[in-house]
Amino acid sequence: MKQMIVHCSEHVTRMALLDEGKLVEYAAERGEQEELVGSYYKGRVINVLPGMQAAFVDIGQKKNAFLYIDDVLHPHLEKQPPVKPSIDTLLHPGQEIIVQVRKEPRGGKGARVTTHFTLPGRWMVYMPSAEYVGVSKKIVRDSERNRLKALGERLRENEEGLIMRTVAEDEPPEAVEGDLETLRAQWKGILRRADQAEAPALLHRDLSIVQRFLRDAFDPKQDELIIDSARAAKEAEVFLEDMAPGRPGAVKLDEAGDSVFVRYRIWDELNRSFARKIMLDGGGTLIWDETEAFTVIDVNTAQYTGGSTLEETVTRTNLLAAEEIGRLIRLRDTGGIIIVDFIDMEQEEHRKLVTDRLESVLAKDRTKTHILGWTRLGLLEMTRKKARQTSGVVQAPCSCCGGTGRSGTPDFAAAD
Structure with a gap:
C-alpha cells in the first residue's frame, strides 16, 4: 500500500510518497514558481542554427527555449527520413509554432521544448x-x-x-x-x-503536483492520500471522482496543529536522504556528490564487518548500498549520468547480484533508468532522465562556498 502525504503551507505544497512505509518520492511546488514541464506554448522562432541543428524559440520566458532537430522530425522513427535534413529547411525565424516543454530551464539555459506532443x-x-x-x-x-x-x-x-x-x-x-x-x-x-x-x-498547463501524482501513482482502491488542507483535500476528492468515477476516494484530512510532515517523520527522512553522507543499515556509508555533468556515488564499508570473509563483507555492503541507491535515485530525482563506485568484488557472480538488486529497486521507478554496466575500473554506469527540478526545495547552495562544499582559507581570502 502507498501513502501520499501532502503538506500545504502558504507558499509551497509538498508531497511525499511512502511505499510500505518507506519514503520513495518527494516533490514540491511553489505558488509563484509554477513548473513548465508538460505545458504547451505558442512560440515564435527567433534563431535557427544549422551548425547546431537547433533553434531558439520565444515562449514568453526569461530565456528562449531550445528546440533540437530530433524534436522537430516526425515522432515515429519509421516516418523520419533516412538522412536528417538541415533544420533551416524545416524552420525559419519569425515562424510561429506550437511546442511542449520537456525539460525545465536550468542555470543559464532555457527550457527544452519539443513538437512530439504528449x-x-x-x-x-x-x-x-x-x-x-x-x-x-x-x-x-x-x-x-x-x-x-x-x-x-x-x-x-x-x-x-x-x-x-x-x-x-x-x-x-x-x-x-x-x-x-x-x-x-x-x-x-x-x-x-x-x-x-x-x-x-x-x-x-500540466496538472498541479497533487493531481499529477494522483494521476500517475495513486490507486484509489488501496492507497491513501493524507492532506492537511481542507481546500486541497476537497479538490483532490473532486479530481479522484473525475479520474475514477464510481470508485470510493481515499482522501483523509489531517488538520492537527503540528505539520503532517512532522508526525510522519518526513522532515527527518528528507534531511537524512538528501545529505552528502548517508548511513546504511549495519554501518556502511554512501558519499553522494552531484556535479554539473554527472552524479558520483561512493560506497564504503565504514563500520560494517558483518561477513565471515572480506568478499562476503564487501558483497553484503554493496547489496545494502544497491537497494538504498535505487531508492535515493528515485527520491532525489537524480538525472543524467550516474557513476557508482561500489567496493571492489572479485567474483563476477557477486557483481551480477548487485546489479540485479539495483535493477529490482529501480523497476518501481516511473522514470526509466538505463544501467549500462561495469567499466574496466569497476565502476557501475547508468543514465536516468530528469525533466523537473526537485532538490532545490530541500536544499539551497551555501552562500559561503557556492555549493562546492569548501570555502576559501583565511590566507586565500586575505590575498583576494
Missing part, C-alpha cells in the same frame, strides 16, 4: 501525431499486452498514437475509451487556443 491521462498517454500504439513494458502478460494493443488500434483515429500505461492492465474498454475522449478534447482545446492567441502564449 498528453498523459489515467490509463494512457495520448500522442496526436505519432501513428502507433505502444504498451507499457511493465505489463508482462502477453494476453493482456495483446488485448491493450488491439484496443488501442481500434480506438485511435488517423495519425493518433497511444501508449497504454501500466495501470491500464485489466481495465475495461469503457474506462480506457473515456480517458481517450477526455484527452482528445484537451488537444482540440489546445489547437483552438493556438488559432486565437498571439505568440508567445501559454496554451495549456
Whole structure:
C-alpha cells in the first residue's frame, strides 16, 4: 500500500510518497514558481542554427527555449527520413509554432521544448501525431499486452498514437475509451487556443503536483492520500471522482496543529536522504556528490564487518548500498549520468547480484533508468532522465562556498 502525504503551507505544497512505509518520492511546488514541464506554448522562432541543428524559440520566458532537430522530425522513427535534413529547411525565424516543454530551464539555459506532443491521462498517454500504439513494458502478460494493443488500434483515429500505461492492465474498454475522449478534447482545446492567441502564449498547463501524482501513482482502491488542507483535500476528492468515477476516494484530512510532515517523520527522512553522507543499515556509508555533468556515488564499508570473509563483507555492503541507491535515485530525482563506485568484488557472480538488486529497486521507478554496466575500473554506469527540478526545495547552495562544499582559507581570502 502507498501513502501520499501532502503538506500545504502558504507558499509551497509538498508531497511525499511512502511505499510500505518507506519514503520513495518527494516533490514540491511553489505558488509563484509554477513548473513548465508538460505545458504547451505558442512560440515564435527567433534563431535557427544549422551548425547546431537547433533553434531558439520565444515562449514568453526569461530565456528562449531550445528546440533540437530530433524534436522537430516526425515522432515515429519509421516516418523520419533516412538522412536528417538541415533544420533551416524545416524552420525559419519569425515562424510561429506550437511546442511542449520537456525539460525545465536550468542555470543559464532555457527550457527544452519539443513538437512530439504528449498528453498523459489515467490509463494512457495520448500522442496526436505519432501513428502507433505502444504498451507499457511493465505489463508482462502477453494476453493482456495483446488485448491493450488491439484496443488501442481500434480506438485511435488517423495519425493518433497511444501508449497504454501500466495501470491500464485489466481495465475495461469503457474506462480506457473515456480517458481517450477526455484527452482528445484537451488537444482540440489546445489547437483552438493556438488559432486565437498571439505568440508567445501559454496554451495549456500540466496538472498541479497533487493531481499529477494522483494521476500517475495513486490507486484509489488501496492507497491513501493524507492532506492537511481542507481546500486541497476537497479538490483532490473532486479530481479522484473525475479520474475514477464510481470508485470510493481515499482522501483523509489531517488538520492537527503540528505539520503532517512532522508526525510522519518526513522532515527527518528528507534531511537524512538528501545529505552528502548517508548511513546504511549495519554501518556502511554512501558519499553522494552531484556535479554539473554527472552524479558520483561512493560506497564504503565504514563500520560494517558483518561477513565471515572480506568478499562476503564487501558483497553484503554493496547489496545494502544497491537497494538504498535505487531508492535515493528515485527520491532525489537524480538525472543524467550516474557513476557508482561500489567496493571492489572479485567474483563476477557477486557483481551480477548487485546489479540485479539495483535493477529490482529501480523497476518501481516511473522514470526509466538505463544501467549500462561495469567499466574496466569497476565502476557501475547508468543514465536516468530528469525533466523537473526537485532538490532545490530541500536544499539551497551555501552562500559561503557556492555549493562546492569548501570555502576559501583565511590566507586565500586575505590575498583576494
